Amino acid sequence: xxxxxxxxxxKDVLVLSNAEFFIRDSMRLLEDFDQERLEINLDELxxxxxxxxxxxxxxxxxxxxxxxxxxxxxxxxxxxxxxxIFSLDNPMVFEGSRKISFFEKIGEGFERIVRDYMSSFLVLxxxxxxxxxxxxxKSKRQRKGExxxxxxxxxxxxxxxxxxxxxxxxxxxxxxxxxxxxxxxxNIYIVDLTVIAMMSEMGPLITAIVVAGRSGSAIAAxxxxxxxxxxxxxxxxxxxxxxxxxxxxxxxxxxITLPFLTIIADIMGILGGMFIAFVSLDIxxxxxxxxxxxxxxxxxxxxxxxxxxxxxxIIVLTGSFYGLRVKEGAEGVGKVTTTAVVVSxxxxxxxxxxMGLLFY
Amino acid sequence: xxxNNIIQVRNLSASFNGRDILSDVSFDxxxxxxxxxxxxxxxxKSVLLKHMLGLYEPREGSIHILGHDMAGxxxxxxxxxxxxxxxxxxxxxxxNSLTVGENIALPLEQHTDLNDELxxxxxxxKLQLVNLPNAYGLYPxxxxxxxxxxxxxxxxxxxxxxxxFCDEPGAGLDPIxxxxxxxxxxxxxxxxxxxxxxxxxxxxxxxxxxxRIVFIDEGKVIFEGTLNEGLESNVEHVYQFFxxxxx
Numbered sequence: 001x002x003x004x005x006x007x008x009x010x011k012d013v014l015v016l017s018n019a020e021f022f023i024r025d026s027m028r029l030l031e032d033f034d035q036e037r038l039e040i041n042l043d044e045l046x047x048x049x050x051x052x053x054x055x056x057x058x059x060x061x062x063x064x065x066x067x068x069x070x071x072x073x074x075x076x077x078x079x080x081x082x083x084x085i086f087s088l089d090n091p092m093v094f095e096g097s098r099k100i101s102f103f104e105k106i107g108e109g110f111e112r113i114v115r116d117y118m119s120s121f122l123v124l125x126x127x128x129x130x131x132x133x134x135x136x137x138k139s140k141r142q143r144k145g146e147x148x149x150x151x152x153x154x155x156x157x158x159x160x161x162x163x164x165x166x167x168x169x170x171x172x173x174x175x176x177x178x179x180x181x182x183x184x185x186x187n188i189y190i191v192d193l194t195v196i197a198m199m200s201e202m203g204p205l206i207t208a209i210v211v212a213g214r215s216g217s218a219i220a221a222x223x224x225x226x227x228x229x230x231x232x233x234x235x236x237x238x239x240x241x242x243x244x245x246x247x248x249x250x251x252x253x254x255x256i257t258l259p260f261l262t263i264i265a266d267i268m269g270i271l272g273g274m275f276i277a278f279v280s281l282d283i284x285x286x287x288x289x290x291x292x293x294x295x296x297x298x299x300x301x302x303x304x305x306x307x308x309x310x311x312x313x314i315i316v317l318t319g320s321f322y323g324l325r326v327k328e329g330a331e332g333v334g335k336v337t338t339t340a341v342v343v344s345x346x347x348x349x350x351x352x353x354x355m356g357l358l359f360y
Numbered sequence: 361x362x363x364n365n366i367i368q369v370r371n372l373s374a375s376f377n378g379r380d381i382l383s384d385v386s387f388d389x390x391x392x393x394x395x396x397x398x399x400x401x402x403x404x405k406s407v408l409l410k411h412m413l414g415l416y417e418p419r420e421g422s423i424h425i426l427g428h429d430m431a432g433x434x435x436x437x438x439x440x441x442x443x444x445x446x447x448x449x450x451x452x453x454x455x456n457s458l459t460v461g462e463n464i465a466l467p468l469e470q471h472t473d474l475n476d477e478l479x480x481x482x483x484x485x486k487l488q489l490v491n492l493p494n495a496y497g498l499y500p501x502x503x504x505x506x507x508x509x510x511x512x513x514x515x516x517x518x519x520x521x522x523x524x525f526c527d528e529p530g531a532g533l534d535p536i537x538x539x540x541x542x543x544x545x546x547x548x549x550x551x552x553x554x555x556x557x558x559x560x561x562x563x564x565x566x567x568x569x570x571x572r573i574v575f576i577d578e579g580k581v582i583f584e585g586t587l588n589e590g591l592e593s594n595v596e597h598v599y600q601f602f603x604x605x606x607x
Contacts, residue, residue, distance in 0.1 A: 054481035
């Protein structure tokens with residue numbers, strides 16, 4: 001390449017492999033260019049490809065932006081033909097990359113949350129709640145055995161993991177507290193602490209987190225796969241409501257089984273606490289049970305059960321919502337599954353805090 | 361005999377699990393021609409393509425592409441060779457997690473030093489060439505079957521390869537989309553001067569675009585020549601293929 005007067009002579013070869021250097025070198029060469037008009041002469045150019053044409057167009061645009069008038073001159077027939085074919089004839093396509101201001105981004109983000117998430121989540125919630133209640137009285141609307149299948153998948157199969165985890169948490173909680181209580185001579189309060197914490201807080205929470213991780217992800221993945229493979233469309237064209245057919249049995253299954261799972265978690269957590277109380281603080285099981293009868297009120301048990309019902313609804317709704325939102329094929333299934341688990345655990349925590357404030 | 365052959369396949373034989381898939385296959389592909397490799401299902405077309413792409417080692421024989429023996433290439437040379445070939449897969453082979461624009465830009469980002477602005481211009485140019493100017497930000501799952509094929513074609517030609525391989529490009533397309541894809545391949549050949557090797561058994565497509573045909577039957581080349589020679593051929597299978605395909 002050579003600059004002579006107002007003409008830039010492009011020589012030899014301009015292809016993908018040297019396009020980047022060409023732009024860099026030519027801009028350096030034209031740094032002090034002071035004429036009104038720049039001619040890019042292509043007479044000595046032997047070979048050009050898409051990358052070369054893109055580089056020439058970019059140079060023309062950059063010089064044009066600086067206020068110079070830029071034209072191509074000369075060039076063999078083959079070169080001119082390629083310039084014509086590979087030049088972008090629609091500069092509008094670059095509009096997409098225009099800079100968006102900070103406030104515009106906030107506005108767009110808020111609009112997207114309201115439009116894409118909140119409204120469709122509310123619609124799904126309304127549908128699921130309506131069909132879940134109305135279908136209790138119309139057993140023919142569900143596939144035979146579907147409720148049983150879902151109850152086993154979501155609830156029964158989770159018993160061992162929930163029970164084991166609750167026992168360990170009850171154990172650890174009591175172990176950590178026992179040292180402090182012993183210092184104050186308040187050993188017996190280990191019972192109050194373990195029982196109330198497990199019944200109204202830890203039991204429902206542990207159960208919900210396990211079920212969200214186990215079944216929430218399964219619900220999202222199953223529904224997303226059904227959408228990607230057009231199974232949901234097939235249901236629609238068979239005049240079956242996908243939400244009613246797919247989501248409602250899961251909702252019934254989880255709402256029925258989660259309270260039972262929570263009760264199992266409560267019992268196992270208390271057993272863990274009882275074990276530590278006996279080993280570490282010399283409180284016999286007999287004394288532990290007697291104290292528990294004085295400490296535990298029906299209210300605490302009901303709060304735990306109400307929480308577990310709310311958590312069950314959150315887990316199924318979140319899993320279904322993200323499953324139904326899948327867009328990008330197989331990759332998308334993984335993405336919505338992860339999001340469903342993260343969001344459902346977060347929502348469970350938020351709901352737990354709100355209910356905690358309401359009930360105390 | 362023409363001399364500008366860019367692919368030379370000589371006495372190629374391949375077998376899997378003791379079963380012969382290709383035996384003594386020889387043919388040439390010439391510069392700027394559209395060569396169609398055709399034959400019935402199970403004839404060995406896809407295995408032949410995989411050998412040409414260097415994905416399988418020949419049991420016997422050789423394949424020379426752009427003057428290089430595909431079997432004897434070092435890894436580095438093989439990579440250079442792949443940069444000079446575009447491959448258009450039957451199902452598109454686009455990555456679903458990337459947009460169409462990102463898919464097409466991928467080879468440029470990985471194999472060149474071009475900056476984002478130049479890459480984006482080249483991608484737009486390719487999208488324009490395949491008549492998909494508005495697909496830059498769309499995901500493959502948002503495209504129709506025909507659009508998906510065109511996007512895959514844009515990715516196959518993004519490095520301006522002198523040679524393009526197409527594996528069953530028309531599979532799953534309706535006749536109108538297929539005709540439009542054929543027209544696109546013809547245009548690309550005219551505009552970019554690339555040589556094209558197409559594996560297909562779509563008779564309508566072969567009649568529209570082929571300069572030369574190589575007919576494979578039970579792993580053997582039973583006919584090689586121009587399309588017109590093929591249409592007038594007395595070879596039983598070739599004759600039947602075109603006659604029944606026209607119905």
